[in-house]
Amino acid sequence: MKKLILSLLGGASLLVAQNSAQAQISITGAGSTFDYPALTKWFEAYGKTDSNVRFNYQSIGSGGGIKNLMNQTVDFGASDAPMKDEDLAKAPGKILHLPIVAGGVAIIYNLPGNPKLKLDGETLAGIYLGNITKWNDAKIAALNPGLTLPDTSIIPVHRADGSGTSFIFTDYLSSVNPAWANTVGKGASVKWPAGIGLAAKGSEGVAGQVKQLPGAIGYAELAYANQNKIPFADMKNSSGNFISPDPASVSAALATAKIPDDFRFSMVNAPGEKAYPIAGPSWVLVYAKQKNAANGKQLVAFLKWAVTEGQKLSADLDYAPLPENVQQRELKLLDTIKY
C-alpha cells in the first residue's frame, strides 16, 4: 500500500513537472567554448531562482555562435573576440556586446627543476618569432637574475585549432611587438612563423606537449594550467611589475582597461600596477531589439543576474569577476534592450 501511494505520488509530481515544463520559456544560445563552463554553472544556479526558464547552449565555437546569431536561429551568441564592423553591418539588427567573463592566459613551460620564470612581452614575441631559440639567451637571463637556465632549444607550442585563447595571446603579442603585429597579427587562427615549434589541438593538447617536451613553452587558459598543476611564468605588465596570473590580477586588468561604450575592447597589456597583461573578456551577443518579447524579457533578466550575482560563482572556475563599475555600465546597457 505504501508503495502504491509512493508511486502515485511520483506519478503526480511527474505530471506537475510536465505541466510546468510546458509553460517554460526556452532560451537558446550558441558560441564560445571558453564561456561554456561559466554559462552551465549559471544556468543551473539561475534555474533554481526562476524555474520558468530553461536554457540550451551549444558550445560550437565563437565563429559558429556569431553565424547563428546573424541568422537569428538563437536568442544569444557568445564570442571570445568582438564582432568585426563588417559583420555588424551585415546583421539584420543592432547587436550589443556584453562582457560576461574574463580570463587570463598563462604562459606554461617545461624546464628542469620547474624554476619560477619571469618573462616580458618582447621576449615572448622573440621566442614565438624564432629570434630567441635557446633558454640561456641573454634576454631571458636578464629577466631572471639568479636562475641558471639550460643551453637547450626552446620549443614554442601553439594551438592548432581556432581558439579565443590564441586570439588573446596573439592580441597581446601584437600590442607589445610591432614586428609581430606586422608579420603575424592577431586572430583565433593566425599564420604562425614558419618552421618554429609545433601546434597541438586544444588546451589539453598544448599542455600535454609542454609537459612532455623538455624545453617547450606554450599558453593555456589559467584555469587549465591551474587545474593541471603546470608551472607558469610571471609576466611583466605595462607598469613594469611581474604579475602572476590569477582571477584577482585579471580583474585588476579589467578595472583599468579602457572600455568604450559599445564594450568592444581589448584588455591586453592594461595599465594598472597589479594588472596581468595577457587576458581577455568574452562576450554575450544579443540584439538590441528582441524579436520575441517573452524570450527577450527572460534573457535580459538572466543577463542582469549573470553580470552581478553570477560573477560570484564564476570566480570559483578561475574566471576573473567583473569589477563593480563594469557591472553597473552593463546593467545600464541591458536596460536599453527593447522587446
Next chain:
Amino acid sequence: MNQPDKQPTANGGQQFGDTAFKWLTLAMALAVFVLIALIGYELFKGSHLALQKFGWHFLTSSEWDPVNDEYGAWPFIFGTVVSSVIALVIAVPISVATAVYLTELAPQWLRQPLTMFIELLAAVPSVILGLWGIFVMVPWLRVALFPWLQKYFGFLPLFQGPIYGVSMLAGGIIVAIMIIPIITSVSREILRSVPGLQREAAYALGATRWEVTRIAVLSYAKKGLFGAVILGLGRALGETMAVTMVIGNTPQVVKSLFAPGYTLASVIANEFNEASGDMYPSALFEIGLVLLGVTVLVNIFAQLLLKTFAGPSVKPQH
C-alpha cells in the same frame, strides 16, 4: 497466385516482385551516386568565394594566413598524401602477412581469437587512439625509435632535423594502426575465397608451403588484395582526429619525416569552428573539395595501377 512457391517463374506477382526488386536496388545504387554528387555540389557551392579569388593557384600555394585572408592548400595536400603513403608502407605488409597467417598457417583454434582481436582494434575510437598516441606513442617515438632511426639512417634527408615526437611519421604510424584491421579483414576474406583446388594443385606439383602461398594463393588473389589496400587507403586519406593529435599541425612542406606536418582533414577539423568572415570558411570548404578530389584521383590512379600490373590473367576463373 495462391501457391506462388509452386510456380516461381510463370507468375505475374513474382514478375512484379522481380521488377520491383530491380528498381529498388537500382534506386539504392543511385542514392549512393546522388549522395556523392550532392556532397560535391555543396562543397563547390560553399567554396565559390575561394574558388573565384584563388583559382588553380589554391592548389599550389603554401600560404595559409587567416589574418590576411590568403589561402593555399599545397602543404595540406602534401601532408595528406605523405602520411597516407607512410601508413600504407607500414600497414600493407603487416596486414597481408597477418591475413596469410590466419588463412594458411595458423592452427584452427587460434584463428578465431586472433581475428577477434584484429576486429577489436578496428573498434577503438579514433580519439582514444589519438590520446594514446599523445601520451604513450609519441614519447616513445621521441626517446626511442626516432633517435635510433636518426643514428642508423640519419644520412637520409627523411630522418634529419630536430626530434619533437609529434611529426609526419607519427601521423603515418597512427593511421597505419587504424587501417591494419580493415586491410587484414578484407584480405583474410579474399584469401579464404581462393579455391582449395588451387592449393591442392600446387601441392600436387611438389610446391613447398611458401611456394603454394606465393604462386597459388597470393597471385590468384592479387586483384582482391589490391582492393583491400585501396579500402585502407580511402580510410587513411580521410582519417582526422587521431592524426590531428599527433601530426603537429604545421602547414609546411619539408623532407624530414620528423618535422610536423598537416593534413586536409585535420585543418578542417581544427579551424572550421572558429572560422569567421566569408573567405575563411569558404577556403575551408575548398579544402574539403580538394580532399574529395584527392581521394577520387588516388582511387583512379590505383585502378590504373591495378590494370597495368594485374593484367587480365588473374581474373578469378569461375
